[in-house]
Amino acid sequence: MREREELLDKYTAKVYKNRKQHITQLEFGAEPDTITANTRAIPGTMTARGCCYAGCKGVVVGPLKDVAVITHGPIGCAFYSWGTRRNKAKNDPESDNKNFVPYSLCTDMRPTDIVFGGEKKLEKAIEEVIDIFHPKCIMICSTCPIGLIGDDVQAVAKRTEAQYGIKTIGFSCEGYKGVSQSAGHHIANNGLMRYIIGTGDKKPVGKFTVNLLGEYNIGADGWEEERILKRCGIDVVSVFTGDGSYETLQNAHLADLNLVMCHRSINYVAEMMKTKYGMDWIKVNFIGVGATCKSLRMIGKYFDDPELIARIESVIAEETESIREDMENYKAKLKGKTAGIFVGGSRAHHYQLLLRDLGMETIMAGYEFAHRDDYEGSAIRPFIKSDADTKNIEEITVEPDPEKYRTRYPEEMLVSLQKDGVELDAYTGMIPDMIKGSMVVDDYNFLEVDQLGKIMKPDIIFSGIKDKYSTMKDGIGSRQLHSYDYSGPYSGFRGAVIFARDVAMSIYTPTWRLVKAPWKNTPLLTGTISGGEKHA
Amino acid sequence: MLDMTTKDIKERSGITINPCKTCEPVGAMFCALGVHKCMPHSHGSQGCSSYHRTVLTRHFKEPAIATSSSFTEGASVFGGRSNLNTAVKNIFDMYDPDIIAVHTTCLSETIGDDVGSYILDMEIPEGKYVIHASTPSYEGSHIQGFSNMMMGFINYLSKQTGTKTGITALFPGWVNPGDCRELKAIAKAMEVPVTMFPDFDNTMDSPMTGHFEYYGAGGTPIPEIGRLGDASSVIALGKFASGESFDLMQKKFHISGASLPMPVGIALTDRYIMALRKISKKEVPSGLEAERGRLVDLLMDATSYTYKKTVAIFGDPDIVYSLTSLCLEMGMIPRYVVTGTPKSEFETLTRELIDSYNLEETCEVKADTDLFWLHQKIKNDEVDLLLGSSYGKYIAKAEDIPFVRAGFPVLDRYGATIQSVCGYKGGVYLAEKIIDALLSRYDRDVADEDFECVL
Structure with missing residues (x-):
């Protein structure tokens, strides 16, 4: 299709050959639309991707508020991942009011540690952290040099646990592992599964209990979701991991159902819990009014309880009514506008539905670190070829737990639920929710976002801070979907209104009118010259 | 906020908590x-x-x-x-x-x-x-x-041909685009032609035009870096960011000049101007002198509200040193002066600066430390003002201390990078922010009957 070719035209032969597999313009023809994903970024292209450490520490384990997460390495990585992701957390008695989120802990390795090894310094650091903070759980996240110099963080973790009786987990999430943050998510998921989930025995009290997986509470999204679920009579046992805690994660296996928000970063836990504890998972999406209603109804169907279903319907009725006027007002302003969304691994899908609530269409979308199933759906997974970079990331196999495994429903019931529209133990992916002609870009880079802005001419681009200001300087509205530009929540019902307000603001701010100086369109001299003809 | 930070200060050699530097x-x-x-x-x-x-x-x-x-x-x-x-x-x-x-x-x-x-x-x-x-x-x-x-x-x-360009190499150090503009403006006023290197003016603050360009109009042109070897003199601002390049210019090209602290406040801006004056052999224009006079006037006028106020200053060594100088000029007590950068010379230089004011009060100067240490110190002996990067806001909130942002990084405010903290104009800007922070706090806390419209 034309726009795709125009974009790829910018490349030389070698880069073209690679990038054309990652850029697809949707046709919905006889052949399914496919894409290549989760492969190495090309050096020098200015990929938006981060690293394995960012996925493990930055995304998954960093938000656990009662865990002292120690970055083992030189200072930089601990500095950049300090208070920069907006994973909100409140002090609460359940976690002994421990809240490490505003802290950054690091071994700050120096040349001698690199030369002679950093394990001693790490052990000293752990001793000091225990002495000052008395944490219940410690996690060690390795940065690039650690694996290279041969520090064994797992061994240090074991020794710490033996010596102090404090749960300690070592993560070998060196930045160079894998091809993106995705490797770090996987490593973090493995650690949580292996060492934390299933170690608690505190039975949840509610009648319908869930875990919220892949919700990092950016801009308080998780709190809005919990508010709604609570109104419906559904209790959240643990959140992975926004405002989450070691304390609650231990009991996650005792909940009835897993709800998966960010499929990319946490699907491993969902699937391993299904195998080990028999817990089903539903792919939910609380971004968008329609999507939230759909997700709530799927949960209702899963629990198959008339009273719960009725309550969900009444909550939906009340909540949608409470935002109806605002949403209509914003929809009137935004209807027909187009958007591009370039984010990590799930939001580029989620937000399309919220935009559709507002009458907006997404004409281009891309992920930094998604895999093919995030684009094309779970059905593609058997066909994904595993390359060397993926094989370097440990896969753990779990078996049904002899004591804790509990089937929630017989297989026939699950099949019938699926037939009834409950997105059970599978994800449909982003592409089916998009329209013909729209552009899908995997591992997007700076040039592509810039060029797509010019080629596709959307009214607004949702991306991260690295793309925000270049987009705006090009005269296109921009909102950050990693940090929400310090706004939020954007989830659920109330969040939808806040999002709508922010989008309208970005497109309609009166400052846009001032970009061009008046003298740019006004000639310096006007008047008549001797011949009498008027010249401009 | 930061509820787990203890008052009890223990010696640490393994863990850095809340760093005051990056890589x-x-x-x-x-x-x-x-x-x-x-x-x-x-x-x-x-x-x-x-x-x-x-x-x-x-x-x-x-x-x-x-x-x-x-x-x-x-x-x-x-x-x-x-x-x-x-x-x-x-x-x-x-x-x-x-x-x-x-x-x-x-x-x-x-x-x-x-x-x-x-x-x-x-x-x-x-x-x-x-x-x-x-x-x-x-x-x-x-x-x-x-x-x-x-x-x-x-x-x-950079190459040396032997033919002097008559241009002064001006190294601004780690500064904002606004600082670059002000430093160049002062050099221009002093009639000293300079090559600023690096130069963030119009690269890290490019104007909104509706058309994004990958590269801003500014930045030091490559040919000008090439000609640095033939520069007639060199002024390096910020000992820690520019000092080594100053030494390199001397060693490699035998170009001499002045290695000075970042020109913040009066005395340090004076030194920058004196260095320029030595090069141009021209008198300081009346406009600049008036700017200086206005800043002295401002500091004098506001003395009642700044004198003996205690301040904790943290961040990068060059700006922290220079902010300390300004605070001293305002009669403030730099109670804690802290950088995470591991340079012991920072302690020596800052100590000398503070000692030159013969204060009765004790001031602690520390390099290679972190904000956790600073916070613990403040818990033991509080200060009236906090001055540094955005990461100070946690301490400011935890201890309810007025906070002025300066240095790098300032992540949570807008506009500062377009402004200058350097030069006399920068002094006015910073002094205004400091005075405003102190007085706003006073107004916030004061009883209704003591609340006044006239100061």
């Missing part, structure tokens, strides 16, 4: 963004580049562009030569810079990649340049990385 590569990246049509390139994992671009973009509210060698496990084992070659080709093809400034990371340094020899063997398009600096993250801090990259540019590009 060398981000300094190298920032320095390279002050060169015209330059693409900074990070030779390491792509996470480094993403993190550095993010913090720079958030500070300047401007696109900070840079590329990465995108190391994977294979490159980490076999070396990054092929990644760098691929990157350089792609960067010239896709982003068309005039120069690529490569810096290393803890990853490429640990495996021992010899970037210098990779560059020698590389095919570089006609008229284009690739240079590099070694910036192992486990040494120094971002300030050292900035310094290393400056020297990288000079070592690769």
Whole structure:
């Protein structure tokens, strides 16, 4: 299709050959639309991707508020991942009011540690952290040099646990592992599964209990979701991991159902819990009014309880009514506008539905670190070829737990639920929710976002801070979907209104009118010259 | 806020808590963004580049562009030569810079990649340049990385022909674009032609035009860096960011001049102007003298509200030293003066500065420390004002202390990078912020009957 070719035209032969597999313009023809994903970024292209450490520490384990997460390495990585992701957390008695989120802990390795090894310094650091903070759980996240110099963080973790009786987990999430943050998510998921989930025995009290997986509470999204679920009579046992805690994660296996928000970063836990504890998972999406209603109804169907279903319907009725006027007002302003969304691994899908609530269409979308199933759906997974970079990331196999495994429903019931529209133990992916002609870009880079802005001419681009200001300087509205530009929540019902307000603001701010100086369109001299003809 | 921070201060040698520095590569990246049509390139994992671009973009509210060698496990084992070659080709093809400034990371340094020899063997398009600096993250801090990259540019590009250009090399150090403009304006007023290097004016604060350009109109042009070897003199501002480049200019090209602190406040701006005056042999114009007089007047007028007020100053060594000087000029007591950068010279120099004021009160100066230590200190002996980067806001909230942001990074406020803290004008700007913070706090806390409209 034309726009795709125009974009790829910018490349030389070698880069073209690679990038054309990652850029697809949707046709919905006889052949399914496919894409290549989760492969190495090309050096020098200015990929938006981060690293394995960012996925493990930055995304998954960093938000656990009662865990002292120690970055083992030189200072930089601990500095950049300090208070920069907006994973909100409140002090609460359940976690002994421990809240490490505003802290950054690091071994700050120096040349001698690199030369002679950093394990001693790490052990000293752990001793000091225990002495000052008395944490219940410690996690060690390795940065690039650690694996290279041969520090064994797992061994240090074991020794710490033996010596102090404090749960300690070592993560070998060196930045160079894998091809993106995705490797770090996987490593973090493995650690949580292996060492934390299933170690608690505190039975949840509610009648319908869930875990919220892949919700990092950016801009308080998780709190809005919990508010709604609570109104419906559904209790959240643990959140992975926004405002989450070691304390609650231990009991996650005792909940009835897993709800998966960010499929990319946490699907491993969902699937391993299904195998080990028999817990089903539903792919939910609380971004968008329609999507939230759909997700709530799927949960209702899963629990198959008339009273719960009725309550969900009444909550939906009340909540949608409470935002109806605002949403209509914003929809009137935004209807027909187009958007591009370039984010990590799930939001580029989620937000399309919220935009559709507002009458907006997404004409281009891309992920930094998604895999093919995030684009094309779970059905593609058997066909994904595993390359060397993926094989370097440990896969753990779990078996049904002899004591804790509990089937929630017989297989026939699950099949019938699926037939009834409950997105059970599978994800449909982003592409089916998009329209013909729209552009899908995997591992997007700076040039592509810039060029797509010019080629596709959307009214607004949702991306991260690295793309925000270049987009705006090009005269296109921009909102950050990693940090929400310090706004939020954007989830659920109330969040939808806040999002709508922010989008309208970005497109309609009166400052846009001032970009061009008046003298740019006004000639310096006007008047008549001797011949009498008027010249401009 | 920061509820787990204890009052009891224990000696630590293993853990750094809430750092007051970051790593060398981000300094190298920032320095390279002050060169015209330059693409900074990070030779390491792509996470480094993403993190550095993010913090720079958030500070300047401007696109900070840079590329990465995108190391994977294979490159980490076999070396990054092929990644760098691929990157350089792609960067010239896709982003068309005039120069690529490569810096290393803890990853490429640990495996021992010899970037210098990779560059020698590389095919570089006609008229284009690739240079590099070694910036192992486990040494120094971002300030050292900035310094290393400056020297990288000079070592690769600057030549000496023997014919003096009559131009003064002006090294501004780690400053904001607004500072660059003010420093150049002062040099112009003093009739000293300068090459500012690096120069962030119009690169990290490019105007909104409706058309994004990858490279701003500003930045030091490559030919001007090339001619630095023939400069007639050199003024290096900021001992820790520019001092080594000053030494290099002396050693390599025998160019002398002045290595001075960042010109913040009166005395330090005076020194900058005296250095310019020595070069131009022209008297200070009345306009500048009036600016100075106005700043002295302001500080004098507001003395009642600043005198003996205690302040904790933290951040990078150059700006912290210079902010300390301004605070002393305002009659304040710099109770704690702190940097995370591991340079003991910072302690010696700052101590000398404070001692020259013969204060009765004790002041603690510490390099190579963190904000956790500073917070604990404040818990034991509180201060009236906190002055430093955005990360101080946690302490400010926890201890309810008025807070003025200055230095790097300021992530949570807008507009400061366009302003200058340097020069007399910068002094007015900073003094106003400090006085406002102190008085706003007074107004907030004072009883209704003591609340006054006239001061």
